[in-house]
Amino acid sequence: MTETHLFEPAAPLPSDASVLVVGAGLAGLRTAALLREHGHAGPVHLVGEEPHAAYDRPPLSKHLLDDGWHVDLGEDLGIDLRALDVDALLGTRVTRIDIDGEQFRAALVPTGSDGTDDELVVDAVVLATGSRARTVPGWEHALTLHTHDDAVRLRALLGGRERPRLVCIGAGWIGSEVAGVAAAAGADVTVVEAAPFPLASALGSDGALVAPWFAAAGVTLLTETAVAAVEPDGVILTDGRRFDADVVLAAVGARPAPLPDGSLTGMLATMFDGDVVVDSGMRPLAVGEVPDGLDLGSLSTADPYVTATSGPLARVRVVGDAAVRVSHRGLVRSGHWDAALTTPDLAVRALLDPTAVLADPVPYVFSTMLGHEVAMFGERPSGTVPVLRGDPAGDEGWAALWFVGEGPSSGEASSTEPSGTDLPDAELPDAGALHDPDSLHDAGATHEASATHDDGLRALAGILVVDRPRDVAAARRLFRAPSLPRLDPVRAADPTLPLR
Incomplete structure (x- = not known):
């Protein structure tokens, strides 16, 4: 295999170059603002499909039925696009982007229209398509919750009845949040989950630790239960049972939004779900040589890819939910609020200064659900048993820590899965791992992260913190390091000791 250079610097973007940012959510808004913050003087065009100014998505579920459900991001973040001289085009779709010599030609149409209305020629493109x-x-009668308008509709239906009956399909982050909010407001809530545990995509079998929260919040949780049909007034399960409902919410995950058509999109390496594969500077991988360790079975085509360091693709970045990032930890998926907040900085810095030293943000998720404050840093490696810090059945808060590599461990096991999973010395996961969300990053741990040392310390791959604000702050500090933090599992299991 020929040698490849995934991170070879390209030429910096000229200060007068024009930039098109596709997508006007948090990632797009941050990208436009950061271009100006880092001194870019050229035209910046921010184009978004929705007619609304950028808004915060987490409150749509966490505060669905109270007055805090809608947060204007521009105001909240102190970003005034007009003052920054950013051309914001809302209610507008970018239908295609074609490479035109050293530039990009984008077709823009009003949302809901089929005819081409305008054309924009730019020097650089940032895809923040979300x-x-x-x-x-077959689930056409089920609602979803992802946009402002989705929340308006769901809020009206749940708030318009004295005791609405809600069936929520899916016990992931969104489904669990909505279930708790609706039950607290007096709704009769049933959650139907096909997996054996809630939050299974993030926690695997350790989702059993949070399962008691549902009953405590007045929510009926049905696990290992699949839905056969959704009707206007209820759902039918595969075992024949029927649950009446005034509202059915399908909360079964999200997928990257389709990219614009055109010759640009056709050159981007994508995963099976449509995520664009990017490097540490959010630069897309493109047709070229095969990077060492990258199994082509994980990509959506049979073409080999490598990061472009010259030509138009060197001036393309992909941020937020649309990207999956090559990291020393493996492949890091976006799909959460924090990625939309942090990845634009990587993209803008790499676009304006390709030699910039960039951070490697660890995956981070936060939630308020079923009466609990939850934060998760890093990943849960498949097949590991967590070290428990505190009692999940108690009232003082607790944490679950997942370590990798051989060595002593401590704490109660919440799973019957084998512990001490060995991780290969690879920078990128294999194809099987890429198609299994629960093991996506397992094969991506470096030798340094999984090595055993005589000091009794082990590498911490991930931590779930529940109702312990100090541990959240400590975990945030720990995961700022360029490599996985190393802790003594015995000490970490003692909730009376600082987490360090």
């Missing part, structure tokens, strides 16, 4: 709620054929 994601969409996953839908299931």
